[in-house]
Amino acid sequence: MRPRNRLLTAVSAVGVLTVAGGVAIASTISGSTASTAVPGNAAAARPSISVVAERTIAEDLTSPWGLAFLPDGSALISERDTAQVRRIASRTFGLPAANLTRAQVVGKVSGVRPDGEGGLLGIAIPETIGDAEPDYIFAYLTAKRDNRVVRIEWDGRRLGKQTPILTGIPKASYHNGGRIITGPNRTLFVATGDAGDPDLSQDQASLAGKVLRIDYRGNPAPGNPFEDSPVYTLGHRNVQGLALDNDGRLWATEFGTRKADELNLLRPGRNYGWPIVEGRSNNPRFTNPKVTWEPTSTASPSGMTITDDAAYVASLRGEVVWRVPLKGAQAGKPQKVDIEKGNRLRTIELAPDGRVWLATSNTDGRGDPGPRDDRIVSFRLTD
Numbered sequence: 001m002r003p004r005n006r007l008l009t010a011v012s013a014v015g016v017l018t019v020a021g022g023v024a025i026a027s028t029i030s031g032s033t034a035s036t037a038v039p040g041n042a043a044a045a046r047p048s049i050s051v052v053a054e055r056t057i058a059e060d061l062t063s064p065w066g067l068a069f070l071p072d073g074s075a076l077i078s079e080r081d082t083a084q085v086r087r088i089a090s091r092t093f094g095l096p097a098a099n100l101t102r103a104q105v106v107g108k109v110s111g112v113r114p115d116g117e118g119g120l121l122g123i124a125i126p127e128t129i130g131d132a133e134p135d136y137i138f139a140y141l142t143a144k145r146d147n148r149v150v151r152i153e154w155d156g157r158r159l160g161k162q163t164p165i166l167t168g169i170p171k172a173s174y175h176n177g178g179r180i181i182t183g184p185n186r187t188l189f190v191a192t193g194d195a196g197d198p199d200l201s202q203d204q205a206s207l208a209g210k211v212l213r214i215d216y217r218g219n220p221a222p223g224n225p226f227e228d229s230p231v232y233t234l235g236h237r238n239v240q241g242l243a244l245d246n247d248g249r250l251w252a253t254e255f256g257t258r259k260a261d262e263l264n265l266l267r268p269g270r271n272y273g274w275p276i277v278e279g280r281s282n283n284p285r286f287t288n289p290k291v292t293w294e295p296t297s298t299a300s301p302s303g304m305t306i307t308d309d310a311a312y313v314a315s316l317r318g319e320v321v322w323r324v325p326l327k328g329a330q331a332g333k334p335q336k337v338d339i340e341k342g343n344r345l346r347t348i349e350l351a352p353d354g355r356v357w358l359a360t361s362n363t364d365g366r367g368d369p370g371p372r373d374d375r376i377v378s379f380r381l382t383d
Contacts, residue, residue, distance in 0.1 A: 107159025
């Protein structure tokens with residue numbers, strides 16, 4: 001069993017974090033050897049960005065995967081292997097770690113068949129007017145015969161009846177994709193994997209190895225690039241990170257094999273090459289990634305959030321957060337953010353108050369769980 005370097009174990013309300021052998025105020029961002037499609041180092045203009053660790057949000061979670069915020073600022077968390085959804089009330093955010101209670105279970109999603117990388121995966125909250133509580137939420141799950149998107153009734157306290165809105169996404173014990181986010185005009189973006197059959201990624205009739213765009217009823221969204229199809233982009237191996245920037249551009253992280261992980265800017269109807277291409281190529285049929293990580297042991301990128309003109313990517317094998325500066329449709333050189341170093345990192349999201357939430361993934365069957373794993377921590381970005 002490898003030693004664990006717990007950078008963030010207990011944090012006070014003033015932002016001082018305790019680490020083995022001393023006290024640190026912040027971790028700084030350092031450069032990396034990851035490659036980028038942009039010449040030069042676009043990150044050079046902001047070399048002194050620091051990450052200040054503030055607090056532990058939740059502990060004792062089992063394979064947390066999805067994370068979404070309700071209008072009141074509280075959060076819903078999905079657990080892949082238990083099929084449970086938990087809620088963290090906003091009034092608990094500032095409590096010291098010693099006073100944290102287990103996040104409240106608000107329901108168990110039926111029909112989930114956890115297997116390998118499959119189970120209860122992404123969750124999303126629909127658009128609401130003002131601070132109105134939503135009547136339902138969305139979830140991506142692995143069922144007996146497929147992966148699917150369901151709509152689940154929500155009364156503000158508990159999950160209720162669930163209705164499948166998109167079924168027939170190929171499943172396997174690995175490469176199930178699973179991230180879902182809301183888009184403009186009451187749409188959902190849905191990331192899928194190739195389900196262990198790479199050729200499906202190039203099959204426009206298959207839902208595997210794609211990013212899909214649907215409406216809240218599960219129908220192909222108006223304006224999709226292929227008539228009567230939910231397919232938005234194709235040629236993906238396993239997408240687990242989706243995020244929109246301030247100008248509405250859609251970005252996605254993608255797992256490679258051993259050659260290259262990717263950060264892609266998604267354009268409707270584009271083909272991103274898998275399995276014919278991994279990483280960059282000169283083939284005009286395929287759209288190149290904006291960033292690659294080579295080899296894949298440095299990243300294995302999962303969740304992603306975008307704030308302050310940068311994408312923040314949670315990496316599993318790399319066990320760091322990667323910061324990728326963004327300038328319009330261009331991406332700069334990735335930089336390591338050494339927070340929660342020594343932990344597999346699954347999900348990262350921007351909270352309504354501007355803090356960044358980060359979920360570890362040590363109980364997913366491939367990590368080395370600590371006594372309080374898995375956990376969600378939050379931090380701020382400072383100049």
